[in-house]
């Protein structure tokens with residue numbers, strides 16, 4: 001019983017580490033998961049190109065999806081899961097959400113069951129909480145990846161507050177470091193909670209660019225990332241922010257403005273992508 005699915009990465013509008021409310025937008029980088037269920041009673045995970053990375057998240061996603069939707073008497077417990085990804089791991093671009101969503105959907109495909117997208121998304125969030133790769137559950141990132149477009153969420157109860165389709169050009173810069181969400185300084189983030197409340201209000205009003213830039217300054221301050229990349233982007237972009245807990249930065253705005261900014265961001269080490277938002281979220285097949 002085989003299944004395959006893919007899910008996009010995302011960039012940040014509001015980091016949920018301050019007040020558990022978050023907002024994110026799907027971007028055109030993606031992760032593909034392939035699941036084979038063989039009744040072997042154990043799930044073995046593999047991450048393409050990263051043999052030493054932690055496979056607990058995708059293994060737990062398969063286990064939970066089989067337990068929830070599989071017929072265990074039909075020999076579905078156990079098997080293999082493999083991801084292939086364009087999304088750098090632990091770079092603030094929601095590699096974990098993309099991997100979890102793709103894996104849950106690939107398992108549903110292998111089981112030949114239809115599951116409502118937000119239900120599948122919440123299962124991946126549960127897996128992320130159980131294996132400890134998240135602080136709040138990151139339903140903001142997971143829902144943006146699952147649905148496409150922008151989502152605003154309350155991660156305290158995995159509630160979707162807003163979902164909007166957007167078509168933006170996006171510039172991403174990923175320095176050559178990693179920053180695992182589970183290691184983030186949550187106490188420092190909580191100090192900017194009153195600023196995060198304002199960012200949330202702006203996001204709920206659809207003022208995403210302003211929301212992003214305020215988020216960026218607040219969380220660069222709280223997490224100790226430089227604001228220079230943001231100042232290089234402003235005032236010409238519509239919005240710019242540290243993405244997630246870093247180290248990546250994302251900017252949105254006119255394509256030519258972003259192309260000029262890319263020339264500046266490219267003088268630093270790392271990788272830049274001039275890409276777009278994704279209106280279509282995670283898909284089976």
Ligand SMILES: Nc1ncnc2c1ncn2[C@@H]1O[C@H](COP(=O)(O)OP(=O)(O)O)[C@@H](O)[C@H]1O
Pocket residue numbers: 031047053054055056057058083084085088089090091092093094095096097099133134179180181182244
């Ligand atoms: N392609 C992938 N396949 C399987 N697991 C992945 C993949 N990408 C990320 N993960 C899981 O997510 C963890 C990183 O999550 P996190 O620190 O939140 O980074 P990000 O901001 O990229 O989501 C990794 O340690 C790994 O467990």
Ligand SMILES: O=C(O)C1=C[C@@H](OP(=O)(O)O)[C@@H](O)[C@H](O)C1
Pocket residue numbers: 012014015016017022023091092093094095133134135136137138140141180181182243244245246
């Ligand atoms: O673990 C979490 O609860 C979160 C991690 C952060 O994202 P990254 O995983 O991209 O750093 C953050 O932006 C998100 O709102 C919540």
